[in-house]
Amino acid sequence: MRIFVGIPLPEDIRERLRGLCSGLPRARWISPENLHVTLRFIGETDDAMAEDVDTALGSIRVPPFEISFSNVGFFERGRKVHTIWAGIQASDAIGQLRDKVENAVVRVGFEPEKRKFKAHVTLARLRGVPARRISEYLHVRDGFFAGPFLAERFTLFRSHLGHGGAHYEVLADYPLDAL
Template identity: 55%
Template sequence: MRLFVGIALPEDIRDRLRSLSGGLPGARWVSLENLHLSLRFIGEVPGGDERDIFEALKALDLPAFELTLSGLGSFERRGRVYAVWAGVEKSEPLSHLQAKVAVALERTGFEPEHRKFKPHITLARLKGGKVPEVAQYLQFHGSFAVGPFRVAHFTLFRSYLGNGGSHYEALVEYPLKSPTPKL
């Protein structure tokens, strides 16, 4: 079973992100239902080991928070763009949640992630995307911003290949605490 931990996006936010699709030759746009913010990729997990993950994530006790999406960017490798993404404004609660998820997974025996956490939502994947075309697309949509929106839970997802590419299935939603009202 191939797993990752992420934040599912509200429907209205996904709709706004979907409005960015198009205008980029060769892009494979992420389907509306697959738009999410990854907190930690886990990878293949042997049958039965997922119980340890379920329990480790269930033990996290963190508050709900708000996020705002702002700006677009791309990931490049060897002078070619391979992904276009929507950025996430700096958020201490998000960074804290991601760090706690990482520690919980390490305690269950998973290797630490060696890449620095860069919160983003992948919008499209490209094979050998040309930098000038992508730069023009990013400039055109450069003022994109949406939110804030409330993050009330995070999710353990299963990823599998099916007709039309990858599909994500929410296995478990872990609620975040609502703040205590001030009296």
């Protein structure tokens, strides 16, 4: 099974983000019900390891915290933009939660994440979109802001890949509570 850890978004925030999900030809937009903040992509694993991840995540204690979105940007690979995202305002709280999730996943036996964490919500995957169109898209959405909302839980998701895109199944929810 293919799993990852993320923060689910409330309906009103997903609706605000959905307003960003148009305006680029050949973009594969993420469906609103799948919008989330990824804390750690784990990937393919078996049931036993997924259970170990669940147990490790269940021991994490972090108080609830607010999340606000403050920009739209992109990730590139080899000078080609491949992802459009909504950025999250920097906060120690989300970094603390992400670090605890990372430590839990590594303790279970997964390799440490090599990429630097950038808190975001993926809006679209791109292939072959002209740079000029991406620049125009970002310019029009400059100054985007949404939130805040109170993050009160994080989730272990299973990703089912299909022809119509991915479908995410909640395997477990973990409440954020006082330390």
